[in-house]
Structure formats: structure tokens, C-alpha cells
Amino acid sequence: xxxxxxxxxxxxxxxxxxxxxxxxxxxxxxxxxxxxxxxxxxxxxxxxxxxxxxxxxxxxxxxxxxxxxxxxxxxxxxxxxxxxxxxxxxxxxxxxxxxxxxxxxxxxxxxxxxxxxxxxxxxxxxxxxxxxxxxxxxxxxxxxxxxxxxxxxxxxxxxxxxxxxxxxxxxxxxxxxxxxxxxxxxxxxxxxxxxxxxxxxxxxxxxxxxxxxxxxxxxxxxxxxxxxxxxxxxxxxxxxxxxxxxxxxxxxxxxxxxxxxxxxxxxxxxxxxxxxxxxxxxxxxxxxxxxxxxxxxxxxxxxxxxxxxxxxxxxxxxxxxxxxxxxxxxxxxxxxxxxxxxxxxxxxxxxxxxxxxxxxxxxxxxxxxxxxxxxxxxxxxxxxxxxxxxxxxxxxxxxxxxxxxxxxxxxxxxxxxxxxxxxxxxxxxxxxxxxxxxxxxxxxxxxxxxxxxxxxxxxxxxxxxxxxxxxxxxxxxxxxxxxxxxxxxxxxxxxxxxxxxxxxxxxxxxxxxxxxxxxxxxxxxxxxxxxxxxxxxxxxxxxxxxxxxxxxxxxxxxxxxxxxxxxxxxxxxxxxxxxxxxxxxxxxxxxxxxxxxxxxxxxxxxxxxxxxxxxxxxxxxxxxxxxxxxxxxxxxxxxxxxxxxxxxxxxxxxxxxxxxxxxxxxxxxxxxxxxxxxxxxxxxxxxxxxxxxxxxxxxxxxxxxxxxxxxxxxxxxxxxxxxxxxxxxxxxxxx
Amino acid sequence: xxxxxxxxxxxxxxxxxxxxxxxxxxxxxxxxxxxxxxxxxxxxxxxxxxxxxxxxxxxxxxxxxxxxxxxxxxxxxxxxxxxxxxxxxxxxxxxxxxxxxxxxxxxxxxxxxxxxxxxxxxxxxxxxxxxxxxxxxxxxxxxxxxxxxxxxxxxxxxxxxxxxxxxxxxxxxxxxxxxxxxxxxxxxxxxxxxxxxxxxxxxxxxxxxxxxxxxxxxxxxxxxxxxxxxxxxxxxx
Numbered sequence: 001x002x003x004x005x006x007x008x009x010x011x012x013x014x015x016x017x018x019x020x021x022x023x024x025x026x027x028x029x030x031x032x033x034x035x036x037x038x039x040x041x042x043x044x045x046x047x048x049x050x051x052x053x054x055x056x057x058x059x060x061x062x063x064x065x066x067x068x069x070x071x072x073x074x075x076x077x078x079x080x081x082x083x084x085x086x087x088x089x090x091x092x093x094x095x096x097x098x099x100x101x102x103x104x105x106x107x108x109x110x111x112x113x114x115x116x117x118x119x120x121x122x123x124x125x126x127x128x129x130x131x132x133x134x135x136x137x138x139x140x141x142x143x144x145x146x147x148x149x150x151x152x153x154x155x156x157x158x159x160x161x162x163x164x165x166x167x168x169x170x171x172x173x174x175x176x177x178x179x180x181x182x183x184x185x186x187x188x189x190x191x192x193x194x195x196x197x198x199x200x201x202x203x204x205x206x207x208x209x210x211x212x213x214x215x216x217x218x219x220x221x222x223x224x225x226x227x228x229x230x231x232x233x234x235x236x237x238x239x240x241x242x243x244x245x246x247x248x249x250x251x252x253x254x255x256x257x258x259x260x261x262x263x264x265x266x267x268x269x270x271x272x273x274x275x276x277x278x279x280x281x282x283x284x285x286x287x288x289x290x291x292x293x294x295x296x297x298x299x300x301x302x303x304x305x306x307x308x309x310x311x312x313x314x315x316x317x318x319x320x321x322x323x324x325x326x327x328x329x330x331x332x333x334x335x336x337x338x339x340x341x342x343x344x345x346x347x348x349x350x351x352x353x354x355x356x357x358x359x360x361x362x363x364x365x366x367x368x369x370x371x372x373x374x375x376x377x378x379x380x381x382x383x384x385x386x387x388x389x390x391x392x393x394x395x396x397x398x399x400x401x402x403x404x405x406x407x408x409x410x411x412x413x414x415x416x417x418x419x420x421x422x423x424x425x426x427x428x429x430x431x432x433x434x435x436x437x438x439x440x441x442x443x444x445x446x447x448x449x450x451x452x453x454x455x456x457x458x459x460x461x462x463x464x465x466x467x468x469x470x471x472x473x474x475x476x477x478x479x480x481x482x483x484x485x486x487x488x489x490x491x492x493x494x495x496x497x498x499x500x501x502x503x504x505x506x507x508x509x510x511x512x513x514x515x516x517x518x519x520x521x522x523x524x525x526x527x528x529x530x531x532x533x534x535x536x537x538x539x540x541x542x543x544x545x546x547x548x549x550x551x552x553x554x555x556x557x558x559x560x561x562x563x564x565x566x567x568x569x570x571x572x573x574x575x576x577x578x579x580x581x582x583x584x585x586x587x588x589x590x591x592x593x594x595x596x597x598x599x600x601x602x603x604x605x606x607x608x609x610x611x612x613x614x615x616x617x618x619x620x621x622x623x624x625x626x627x628x629x630x631x632x633x634x635x636x637x638x639x640x641x642x643x644x645x646x647x648x649x650x651x652x653x654x655x656x657x658x659x660x661x662x663x664x665x666x667x668x669x670x671x672x673x674x675x676x677x678x679x680x681x682x683x684x685x686x687x688x689x690x691x692x693x694x695x696x697x698x699x700x701x702x703x704x705x706x707x708x709x710x711x712x713x714x715x716x717x718x719x720x721x722x723x724x725x726x727x728x729x730x731x732x733x734x735x
Numbered sequence: 736x737x738x739x740x741x742x743x744x745x746x747x748x749x750x751x752x753x754x755x756x757x758x759x760x761x762x763x764x765x766x767x768x769x770x771x772x773x774x775x776x777x778x779x780x781x782x783x784x785x786x787x788x789x790x791x792x793x794x795x796x797x798x799x800x801x802x803x804x805x806x807x808x809x810x811x812x813x814x815x816x817x818x819x820x821x822x823x824x825x826x827x828x829x830x831x832x833x834x835x836x837x838x839x840x841x842x843x844x845x846x847x848x849x850x851x852x853x854x855x856x857x858x859x860x861x862x863x864x865x866x867x868x869x870x871x872x873x874x875x876x877x878x879x880x881x882x883x884x885x886x887x888x889x890x891x892x893x894x895x896x897x898x899x900x901x902x903x904x905x906x907x908x909x910x911x912x913x914x915x916x917x918x919x920x921x922x923x924x925x926x927x928x929x930x931x932x933x934x935x936x937x938x939x940x941x942x943x944x945x946x947x948x949x950x951x952x953x954x955x956x957x958x959x960x961x962x963x964x965x966x967x968x969x970x971x972x
Contacts, residue, residue, distance in 0.1 A: 152858050156889070157799045159761030244759050244802025251758075336758055428858045430889045432946040432953070433797075435765040449952070452768060566951060 003028070011038030011217075017373055024367050032353070032360040035305040036368055039217065039271040040278060043541055046372035049507035050539040053517055056524040057534040064533050066496050074115045074195060074267065076535020077187075078497045080561045084450060085192070086458055087119045088184035090129070090501040090557045092540035096238040097179040101146025105179050106154035106241040107215075110313050112183040113158060114267035117250055118316065120193035120257050121185025124434060125448050126155050128165040128181050129462045129501070129555045130425075133174030135417035135733050140169070143177050144425075144734050151181065152428040157243035158250070161437045162429035163446025165462050169417045172466065175545030180501040180555045182462055186450045191257050195266040197284035197319045197345045202263060204277075204288060204343035205328060208249045208315040211273070212298035215239035215311025245314040245337075252335040253316060261328050264319035274308045274368070276317040277343075277351055281365035284319070287346035288365065290353045294342045304353070304360045319345060379517050380510035389471060392604030394596040399666045406665060407715035409599060410643045413670075415725035416598040417733070419640045421651075424730035442652060443571040444636050445491040447562065457565035461487030464501075464555030465639070467592045468607035473515040474522035477554040478610045481526045482674050483638050484558040489619035490634040490677055492569040492626025493560030498527055500537035500556050505549020507541045515552040523554060529612040532558065569626045571635040572652025576705035578632050579684035580657055582642070583618055584676030585697050588667045594639040595670040614675035614696070621694040622677065630687055637676040643669040645678055647722055650709050656719055658710040659702035665714055680704055750969050753780040753790035755820075755836075757811050761798030762945060766833065769945035770794065773962030785815040791969050792829035792873070793820055795836025797889075797943060807850060807892050808838030817843055829873040829965055830937045834890055837929070837939030846930055846939050847905070848897030853890070854922025860889040862954040863942055864916040865928050869909050872935040873968040877960045884957035886942040888920055888928075893941040895923040895930075905930055913940050 008018040011034060021029050021037050029037065043049060058071050068085055069077035075089035093108025109126060116123045128151050133140050155162050160183070197204065215238065256262050264284060266276045273295070281288040295307055302310075320328050325341065332339035346352075351368070353361035400409045413419050422441060431440040438457060439447040445461040463483040469476025485495050500523060505512040527534055543550045562568060573580075590596055591605025625631045635649045642661075650656050661668035681687045684700060691698035702712070709717045752775050754767045767777040778788050782800075787793065800811035811817060817839060824830045824845050832840035840846045853859060865886055867878040878884070897905070902924060905911050913929035921941070929940025944958030 149857070156858055156891075157759075157761075157802075159798060242802070244799060244804070247761070247799075248758050427860055430858075430860050432860070432887045432889060432943065433761050433765070435762075435768055435946060435952055438951055 006034055008034060011035055012042055013038050017041060020373065025363065030360055032304045032308060033363060035309055036274040036361065039274050039309050040368040041372040043507065045271050045275060047539060048373045049375050049377050049541060050516065051374050052376055053520040056520060060524045060528055061533040062528045062531045064531070067533060067535065071534060071536050074118050076497060077119060077192060078535065078559060080450065080456060080458065082454060082456060083189055084186055085189055086184060086186050086450065086559065087116055087121045088182065088499055088557065088559050089115055089536045090180050090182040090462065090499045090555060091115065091538040092501050092503060093179045093181065094176060094503065094540050094543055097147050098177055100238040101143050102150040102153065103238055103240050105147040105150030107239040107313050108179050108181045109151055109154040110241045110243065110246050111269050112181045113160065113246065114269065114316065116183045116185035117253055118193065118195060118265050118267040119185065119187065120191040121187040122254055123160055123183050123185040123250065124436065124450065125163045125446065126160045126181060126183050127163060127446060127460055127462050129178065129464050131168040131170065131173045131178035131553065133169065134171045135169040137174055139174070141734055147177065147179055148425050148428055154241055154243045156430045158247050159433045161431050161433050161440065161448065163431060163437055163440040163448060163460065166464065167422050167425055170466065170551065172551045176543040176550050178503050178553060182499065182557050184458065184460060184559065193257060193262070193265045195280055195283060196264040197280035197288055199263060199321065200285060200345055200347040201322060202345040203320045203322055203325050203341055204290065204345065205318045205320050206295060206315060206340050206342045207318055207332060208337055209242065209245050209312055210296045210298045210338065211307055211310050212312045213302065213306060213310065216306055216309050239311045239313050241313045248335050248337050249314055249316060252332055252337045255331055256318065256328060261324045262318045262320055266317045268315040268317060270311065272309055272311045278365045278368035280317060280319065281351050282369040285345055285347060286365065287348040288343055288351050289346050290343035292353050292355045294340055296338055296340055304355045377507050377513045378510040379513045381514045382511040389604050390606060394590045394602055394605050397596060397600045397602055401666065403714035406669065407717060410647065410717060411722070411725050413594060413598050413640055413644060414647050414722060415729050417729060418594050418598050419644050420729035421727045423727060424734060438565045438568050439491060439570060442648065443491065444487040445493065447491050447565060447568045449565045455564045455566060457562045459488040459491045459493035459560040459562060460557060462555060462557045463487065464553050466551035466553035467597065467603055469519060469554060470551040470603065471592050471605065471607045473518035473552050475607050475610050477519040477522040478526040479607060479674060480554055480556045481523060481530065482610065482612065482615045483636065484556045485530055485532065485615060485619060486636045486677065488558050488560035489622040490569060490571065490636050492567055492623060493562045494623055495530065495532050495558050495560040495619065497559045498532045498534045498556060500534055500554060502537070502539045503543050503550065503553040503555065504541055505544040509549065512549050519552055519554045526612055530616060567626055567629065569631055569634045571649060572633055573649050573655040573657060573680055573704040574632045574653060575655060578680035578682060578704040580659055580701040580704060581679050581681060581684060581687055582676065582699045582701050583621065583679060583691060583696050584614065585673065586668060586671050586676065587673045589671050589673045593670065593672045594644070608672050608674050611675045617694050617696050618675050618677060621691055621696045625679065625687060625690060630683060630690065631679045631681050634677055634679045637678065638672060641670040641672050646709055647726065649678065650719060651723055651726055654719055655704050656706040656708045657702055657704045658706065658712060660712040662699060750966065751776045751778045751790045753778050753787055753793045755780045755782065755793065755795050755816055757782040757800035757814065759799040759802050760796050762833065762943065763796040763798065765945045766794045766796040769948045769958065770962050772948050773959060773966055775962065775966055780816055782814045782816050785819060787819050787823060792965055795830065795832040795839050797834035797836060800835055800839065807835055808842040811839045812842040821845060824937050827934065827936050829968060831874050832939035833943055833945065834941055837941055840937060840939040845937050846932060847901045848895055850892050850941070851894050851896055852892050853894050858891040859920050860887065861920065863888045863920060865913045865942060866916050868914050869912045869931060872912055872931045872938050874938045874961050874964050875912060876967055877964040883916060885947065885955040886944055886958050887946045887954060888942045890941055893923065894921040895927040897924065908933065912938055913942065
């Protein structure tokens with residue numbers, strides 16, 4: 001007798017993975033079990049290609065007294081003092097956002113917010129890092145409009161301030177936009193929750209929305225494979241969000257936590273109930289019995305496979321002691337949130353799922369959650385391509401030298417999609433709700449006060465330059481970390497911890513795996529050097545169309561703390577007559593720069609030198625100067641160099657400046673050397689002395705004032721002309 | 736936190752303002768913070784309450800009550816608490832509706848007209864200059880006539896519309912309380928940002944005064960004057 005072959009390949013499982021399932025179970029899996037292994041062992045859920053590389057974040061982590069929960073939980077938790085802790089994480093929703101921009105982006109925000117909530121935290125802010133194809137390309141407008149509206153639509157309706165992030169354009173992302181959403185939350189230490197199903201006899205309760213047919217196989221179908229011409233037909237694999245349901249769920253869960261009514265909680269994200277049952281059981285007592293027919297459905301005809309793999313949004317799984325069940329149900333009733341008892345914690349060591357009395361799943365939960373395949377994927381530096389890229393330096397590109405040509409360059413760069421104002425995007429986001437926003441866009445870092453009864457706040461920045469990482473993935477990842485670290489330091493905050501969203505092409509391509517290995521190695525080293533551990537994050541592979549991968553794009557978020565938010569430092573020139581001081585050293589580093597890209601469409605050579613010691617000194621200086629009230633503004637120098645930094649600082653409050661450049665004007669204005677910032681101060685002598693103490697080179701550049709950016713002996717640029725150029729671009733492109 | 740700016744001393748100690756929370760309210764805690772910043776006690780009101788707990792005034796905050804399904808404010812108007820508020824407003828209770836609260840007041844017919852989708856069809860969050868057109872309502876008596884104030888707006892459905900008769904009546908009777916200055920952010924007719932009922936005790940506006948109570952967390956402290964005005968009105972009454 002021959003058995004009918006099982007459709008494991010359609011579920012994203014490879015031959016050897018299927019064989020392993022047979023070995024684990026000692027029999028053929030049921031259809032339902034097979035589907036669960038398919039989603040749980042997908043790249044997206046199991047991190048099977050990245051695990052061996054991500055280990056170094058934990059193994060080489062700098063010691064940090066602030067870490068309460070490290071990498072591995074839903075999100076890392078960092079102590080910020082006064083009995084309060086902060087949890088934060090960035091996560092990708094790239095693939096769904098290309099297929100269905102509004103819902104893809106919206107549910108990306110919804111998903112990361114639940115990750116924060118599930119730690120016991122009240123979410124207090126969001127940020128987003130978005131990357132699109134060329135701004136002028138035909139499909140970009142659809143994606144920009146949909147994705148920005150989706151991020152805003154969901155976050156605004158949840159009542160979470162969006163305090164910053166970034167928007168980038170590059171042809172590399174044309175078929176693979178990047179939507180990385182970050183959320184930060186705050187909790188008292190004793191409210192920390194864990195995703196564990198402990199206590200035999202405890203009750204498993206599903207909270208929130210009904211389960212529908214949306215998002216089935218999202219993790220395995222969309223996020224774990226490369227796009228091809230079939231992409232539009234994958235729309236049913238995209239989840240549909242209802243932010244109102246999530247807002248209610250947040251308030252309801254926080255009341256449950258405060259009342260001490262749950263012993264464990266897990267959000268439902270990728271792989272839906274499969275993941276929530278398997279992970280909570282595996283990390284608890286090990287056993288659970290679920291009566292699947294009790295799960296409330298949107299469509300009565302759904303079958304167990306669909307129910308277990310649906311990624312319907314706005315759901316949480318709570319583990320509750322029997323004595324508290326009535327209280328939990330009553331509290332959910334108050335908020336109008338659905339709550340249904342679906343199972344119990346057992347001591348059998350097995351996850352048993354029944355469907356109207358028939359057993360459809362009977363497995364050891366750890367085999368789903370923890371024993372997925374681990375791959376040491378082949379790694380191969382693409383020598384020919386990478387060497388040619390490195391050899392193609394920007395040195396041969398024609399550089400402007402006259403005042404008129406430099407003026408024209410500053411203006412064109414300020415108006416380019418690369419560097420222009422992001423106001424068109426950020427005006428669609430509520431930055432005021434919750435009443436704690438102290439700095440938001442267009443300042444370097446977002447800063448929020450973490451409560452009404454405290455002056456304490458946190459600062460966040462998110463950076464992910466993919467061009468530097470293309471030139472050198474190791475150094476590029478380090479430069480992104482350095483930039484985010486510098487941004488929060490400019491706000492006057494002390495950097496504490498890191499979250500990362502690693503966006504790469506297919507892990508089955510050895511060249512991509514080389515990029516990934518280099519980037520993670522670089523990031524782990526730099527985290528150690530800067531004393532900021534990675535607390536969590538996300539890997540997004542398969543960001544490629546056909547054989548062409550995106551530029552490797554490690555997006556790095558840095559969390560920092562301020563003891564007194566009143567001492568935060570804004571990025572804009574505040575008033576006339578302040579001294580403008582440049583901090584750090586400028587070398588001739590134009591490869592991979594905004595200038596090379598905007599003016600010449602060029603990408604090649606070596607990225608700017610990574611200078612982590614200098615970053616540390618600069619950050620220490622900025623922090624001290626902020627605490628002493630010595631600086632009125634601080635703005636980091638990154639894309640577009642000094643010229644762009646002065647333009648942005650001048651336009652924020654409409655206060656110009658007169659500066660002189662030292663040495664070669666072109667290099668001074670456009671180089672993107674790392675570890676630099678400009679600050680303004682009333683007391684230049686004191687600042688120069690403080691900089692000396694910190695070993696940071698400091699140079700007087702000029703003074704603020706007037707209605708123009710004046711570079712002495714070279715050119716003047718009126719603020720009105722600059723503003724028109726800077727502000728006009730995105731509205732003209734996207735309506 | 737700012738101190739008790741606008742506090743009028745012990746007289747105000749017994750005054751309470753109710754801040755309503757619907758499922759989906761977002762700026763309720765912010766409104767409560769602003770009321771307290773003006774030196775007034777807050778009583779939180781739940782949407783299911785059929786009782787105003789003796790409050791001296793009510794703030795309907797911003798957000799997306801009941802998800803704004805159907806239309807902004809369309810479901811909230813049927814809640815128990817709004818039923819109580821409608822009755823009490825008729826008897827002179829001061830009521831302020833902010834953003835979604837303004838939409839609720841229009842849906843409940845305490846104020847005329849409606850708020851529809853922004854002309855630009857997008858959510859808009861920006862710092863907006865307003866002119867105070869009527870400084871004699873319960874919520875504006877501490878402003879000067881024509882005073883320009885800087886208050887954040889943040890809404891997707893804030894375009895005030897009404898028929899010509901209603902608009903005429905509002906203009907003639909001085910019931911346009913706030914007007915947008917400079918760029919009209921949402922296409923509102925006559926640049927209307929906020930209006931009052933005939934008696935002047937009920938005011939609705941799209942901008943968010945509760946997000947302009949100090950210069951650390953808002954663009955100005957101009958919004959605090961709205962809550963100080965209420966205190967003045969209540970103490971005088």
C-alpha cells in the first residue's frame with residue numbers, strides 16, 4: 001500500500017525538514033500538524049538562517065546593569081530608574097506592505113505594539129523607518145501614499161505619538177519597500193509579564209478579535225520567500241487591521257496586568273495561534289490542551305489548519321488561574337473585548353489540540369517552538385563585484401569649486417528626495433497624543449517623558465543607510481549604529497540599548513549571507529565598543545525581486561535616557577547671536593555620500609571610516625554640555641554633511657547663520673565623516689574647553705542670525721529660497 | 736508638570752470637571768492633565784455612565800470613539816453619558832468638545848453643522864495659528880478678542896461644513912469662536928475651527944488646547960487659557 005504524498009513543499013518545508021518531522025513524531029504528521037510545522041519552521045518564525053549569527057549579540061554583549069530582560073523574549077527590557085523600565089523593539093513588515101501597502105504598514109505598527117504590550121508595558125511612542133524605490137518611479141507613489149497612510153492610520157487611531165524615523169528612496173527597493181516599525185513602552189518593574197503557560201490546571205483564554213481567514217500563512221508564504229510575478233495573488237496572505245480593537249485590547253490588558261489577573265501573556269503575531277500555543281506551552285510547564293472549536297471565528301466554515309495559521313490581528317493569549325477567570329472575563333466585558341476560554345495548561349508535556357473531540361495535533365510544543373532547523377548557510381564574498389565596487393571611488397567625480405557652483409549644489413541637494421523635508425510624511429502622524437512628546441521630527445532624536453509624575457524621559461533614533469552597507473556590510477552596520485547613537489546623544493541623552501531590524505536579500509544566496517554575516521559581526525563589535533547591548537529585533541530575509549537583492553539594510557534603533565526632559569537639546573538654531581561650533585574631524589570621505597548619489601547617481605568606493613572611540617567621546621561631550629545647559633542646539637552631521645546640517649538647523653526655526661569653512665570648501669561642506677556634530681552656544685569658550693577635556697576637536701564656524709545661510713566669501717542662500725526647495729519636493733511628487 | 740496656573744484659590748477647590756472616556760478615546764488623559772494644570776479637579780466619566788457625578792463642566796476629548804465606525808462621533812452620541820450631557824447642557828452646563836468631542840457634539844445636535852473629511856483627504860498634524868473670534872463664552876473669557884493663539888491640530892475629518900443659513904446665523908450671532916489663520920488646514924467653510932451654541936456654554940473645536948499647556952510638550956501654553964476661562968466662568972457663576 002502506498003501512502004499519498006503530503007504537500008509539505010507547498011507549506012514551505014524542504015525535503016529534509018519534512019523527514020525531520022517524521023522522525024520527531026515517529027509517524028506521519030496530521031495535515032494540521034504539518035501546517036503548524038510549516039509556519040513555525042519558516043524563516044520568519046524560526047530564524048533558521050540567522051540564528052547562528054545572531055548569537056553573537058548575546059555572547060558578546062557588553063555588560064549592562066540596565067538590562068532586565070535580554071534578547072530572546074518578545075522585546076528587551078531596560079531599567080531607566082525610579083522603579084520604571086522601558087521596553088522597545090523594531091520589526092519589519094516589508095513583504096505585506098508591497099502587496100497591500102495600507103494594511104501591510106498598518107498591521108506592521110499593530111504587531112510591534114502588541115510585542116511591547118505583551119511585556120506588561122504601556123506603549124508610549126512609535127517610530128518608523130521606510131524605504132522606497134526611486135521617488136520618481138511610477139509605482140513609488142502608490143506605495144508611499146499607502147504605506148504612510150497605513151502607518152499613520154493605525155498609530156493615530158491607537159493614540160501613540162509617532163516621534164521620528166526616516167524615509168529613504170533608492171532603486172534597490174523598487175520591488176521591495178522596507179517598512180520597519182518601532183514601538184517603545186514603559187512599565188513598573190513589578191508589572192513585567194512573561195510569555196509562559198505555567199501552572200497545571202490554569203486556563204488559556206483568547207482575548208480580542210475573532211479569528212478570520214486573513215493572513216493565513218503570512219509568515220511562511222510572504223515573509224519567507226522571494227517575490228516573483230505572482231505577488232498580487234498573495235493578497236489574502238496580508239492581514240487586515242482594526243486599530244480600535246487594538247486600542248481596546250491595550251487598555252484591557254493593562255488593567256488585567258495591574259490587577260494581577262494573568263500569570264502569562266503572549267501576543268498573536270506571525271503564525272497566529274500556532275505560535276502562541278507552542279511558545280507559551282514550551283516555555284511554561286510544557287503541556288496544554290486546546291479545544292479549538294471554542295475559538296470565535298469570523299467565518300464558521302474555517303477548518304483547524306486555517307484557525308491555527310490565521311494571522312488575524314488584535315488578539316492576545318492569556319494564562320489565568322481558575323480562581324481569576326470570572327474577573328478576567330468581567331474586565332474584558334467592561335472594555336467590550338471578546339474573551340474566550342479555549343484550553344488548559346497540563347502536565348503531559350504535550351500540546352494537544354482537539355476539534356470537536358477529535359485530536360488533530362499531539363506534539364511536544366518545543367519541537368515547534370525551539371527545535372526548528374538551524375542552518376549554517378554557505379557564505380561567499382562576491383569578490384568580483386565587491387572589489388569592483390570598492391575600486392570605483394567617487395574621487396574621479398567632478399567637484400564644484402566656485403561659490404556659485406557650491407551654492408547650486410547645496411540647493412539641489414536640499415531639494416532632492418534623498419535629503420528634502422519629510423514634513424509631507426510626518427504631518428500625517430500624530431506626534432502630540434499622550435502629552436509627553438518633548439522632541440519629534442524634524443529633530444535628530446524623538447524624546448518623550450515617560451510619565452506625568454517624573455521629569456525622566458527617553459530618546460530614540462532609528463537609522464539605516466543601505467548604501468554604506470552595500471559598500472561594506474561590516475562598516476555600514478557600524479556606521480548606522482554610530483549615527484543613531486550620535487542622534488540621541490545630540491538630544492542630550494545617555495544611550496543605553498540597541499534594537500535592530502536586519503533587512504537583507506535571500507539567505508540562500510551565499511553573497512547575501514556574506515553581507516549578513518559581516519553586518520551582524522560589525523554590529524556586535526560596535527555594540528560592545530559603545531557599551532550598548534542589542535536587546536531584540538528582527539530579521540527580514542528574501543527582500544529581493546528575482547535574482548536581485550536589496551542593498552543590505554541593517555536599520556538600527558538606539559534607546560537613550562534623560563534624567564530631566566527639560567534639558568533636551570533641539571536640532572534647530574534657536575535664536576540670533578549663538579556661536580556655531582563644529583565638533584569632530586572632517587576627512588575627504590565622499591564615497592557612498594548623498595552628494596555622490598544625488599549629483600552623480602554614483603555608488604562606489606569605501607564608506608567613511610568608523611570611529612567608535614570618537615563617537616563615545618563626542619556623545620559624552622554632548623551629554624555633559626546638555627546637562628550643564630551649555631548648548632542651545634545640536635545637530636549630527638550625516639547624510640549631506642555640514643551643508644545639509646546647517647540648512648536643516650536654520651530652517652527649523654527660520655534662524656539663519658553665517659559660517660566660514662576651513663580648508664577645502666567642498667570637502668568641508670559635503671564630506672560624511674563620522675563622529676561629527678554642530679552645536680550652538682552662548683559661551684563658546686566654555687564649550688571649546690569642555691570639548692578639549694573630552695578630547696573632541698572643536699572649531700568655531702560662525703554665528704547664528706539673519707535670514708540666510710551665508711558661507712563667507714563663497715555664497716549666500718536666502719532661507720525663503722532654501723525653504724521652497726526643501727519643502728516643495730515631496731508634496732510635488734506625492735500630492 | 737506646570738503648577739496651578741489660573742487657579743483662583745480656595746473657591747475652586749470644590750469645582751470638578753468631568754472628562755469622558757469612550758472606548759477609543761485617546762486624548763482623555765491629556766484633557767484631564769490640562770484641566771488639572773488649570774487648578775481644577777477632574778472626575779473621569781465612563782461612556783456607560785448614566786450619571787454625571789455632579790460635575791460642574793464636561794470635556795469630551797479627542798480620539799476615535801467606538802472606532803469612529805460609520806462617522807466620527809456617530810455612535811458616541813447614543814452613549815448613556817452623552818444622553819446625560821445633552822440634558823445638562825440644555826440647563827447651562829459648560830461643555831467643551833475637542834476634535835472627536837466636537838464631532839460628537841455635532842452628531843448630538845448640541846452644535847449645528849458637521850465635520851467631514853479634510854479637503855486634502857489626509858490626516859494633518861501641525862501647529863496652527865487660530866484667531867479667537869468670540870472671547871465671551873465659558874471657555875474663552877480669558878482671551879482677548881482677535882487674539883492669535885498657537886494650538887496643535889491633528890485630524891483627518893475636521894472640515895467644518897454647514898448650510899448657508901446656519902453659517903449666516905453663526906456669523907451674525909458671533910458663534911464662530913475660533914478661526915484658522917493663514918493656510919486653512921482642512922478646507923473648513925469660513926475657516927471655522929470652533930463654534931459655540933447660542934448660550935455660549937457649549938463650545939466645540941477641532942484644535943487641541945490640551946496639547947498646548949506648556950512649551951516643553953506643546954508649541955505654546957496658549958491652550959491653558961481655555962481651561963482657566965472655564966474656571967473663571969464657574970467661579971463667577
